[in-house]
Structures are given as C-alpha cells and as structure tokens.
C-alpha cells in the first residue's frame with residue numbers, strides 16, 4: 001500500500017521527534033560538525049518542541065504513514081506569517097506567504113513517491129490557509145532536496161543564512177505561487 005498523509009495530533013510528538021532526529025542530519029552539509037547537529041536536535045527537534053508546535057495555531061504539521069511501519073515515515077511543517085528574516089522578506093514576491101519550514105522523509109522512502117504525496121497535501125493545506133505563496137530555505141549543498149523542490153515548482157529567488165550553533169551556513173530561498 002502507498003503511504004498516506006494525515007494531520008499530526010498531540011499523540012505524534014514523540015514519533016515526530018524520532019523521525020526528525022533521524023532525518024535532520026541528512027539535510028545538513030558534510031561540513032556540519034556532529035556536535036552541532038546533536039545540539040540542534042536537542043534544542044529544536046525535541047519531543048517538547050514538537051508538542052509546542054502542535055499547540056501553535058500558526059503551524060500545521062502533516063505526517064506520512066504506511067501500514068508496514070509503526071513509526072512515521074515523513075513529516076512536513078507549515079508556519080504562517082511573514083518571515084522575520086529581512087533577507088527573506090525582501091526576496092519574496094507572493095503575499096500573504098507561508099513557510100514550508102520542514103520537509104523530511106525517511107531515507108528508506110526516498111524516491112518512492114512518499115515525498116510527492118506529502119508535498120501535495122502540504123501545498124493543499126497551504127492554499128487552505130489563504131496564503132498566495134509559499135517559501136522555504138534549503139542548503140545550497142543539498143542537491144537532492146533542491147531537485148525535489150524545483151520539481152514541485154519552487155523557484156530559487158534568493159539566499160539566506162542558516163545558523164546552527166556558532167556556524168553560519170548558506171541556504172537558497174525558494175518560493176512558489178499557490
């Protein structure tokens with residue numbers, strides 16, 4: 001059976017932490033030290049952080065599931081509102097905007113259509129929110145994710161910095177109309 005996508009609930013916070021901890025390092029550059037990745041996971045991807053996000057009316061979290069796995073196989077997160085980052089705010093063309101702030105799929109499911117189904121449901125939720133455009137930041141070294149986002153209509157419109165610990169890394173800003 002192909003994977004299914006549903007809205008996350010408060011009961012998913014622990015499983016969201018587990019899939020996020022497993023997949024976040026895949027989005028990092030090869031130069032990002034393990035200690036910085038671990039600290040980021042501990043601070044931003046903890047179960048308690050997901051519980052807060054699930055309670056936040058400005059956020060929507062979707063999860064991908066399949067019959068073969070008791071664990072989540074992917075998740076996305078949308079964050080409503082204009083961006084705080086001035087470089088991003090100056091770049092975006094479509095308002096109101098919404099950020100696709102997370103898009104992560106278990107590596108066993110890369111290339112099997114799970115990410116496409118998760119993206120379709122996420123874009124539908126973004127449209128339902130009333131936004132006219134969606135944007136995201138992605139490492140300029142993440143070739144696979146950039147190809148995936150381009151395939152789903154996100155054009156490269158600028159650059160921004162991503163802070164992880166004491167490091168500053170370079171992200172592309174991508175945006176699409178909804």
Ligand SMILES: CC(C)(COP(=O)(O)OP(=O)(O)OC[C@H]1O[C@@H](n2cnc3c(N)ncnc32)[C@H](O)[C@@H]1OP(=O)(O)O)[C@@H](O)C(=O)NCCC(=O)NCCS
Nearest residue numbers: 026027103104105109110111112115138143144145147148
């Ligand atoms: C980003 C992600 C959700 C995309 O899901 P996916 O199942 O891998 O995506 P798809 O296979 O549909 O699309 C990836 C595309 O990149 C292509 N690709 C893969 N490796 C590539 C490479 N080294 N160079 C160029 N293209 C590449 C694939 O061929 C595919 O294109 P195609 O469908 O035209 O053949 C998933 O890879 C993921 O979770 N990655 C780890 C976490 C991450 O980086 N998240 C994004 C954070 S911003």
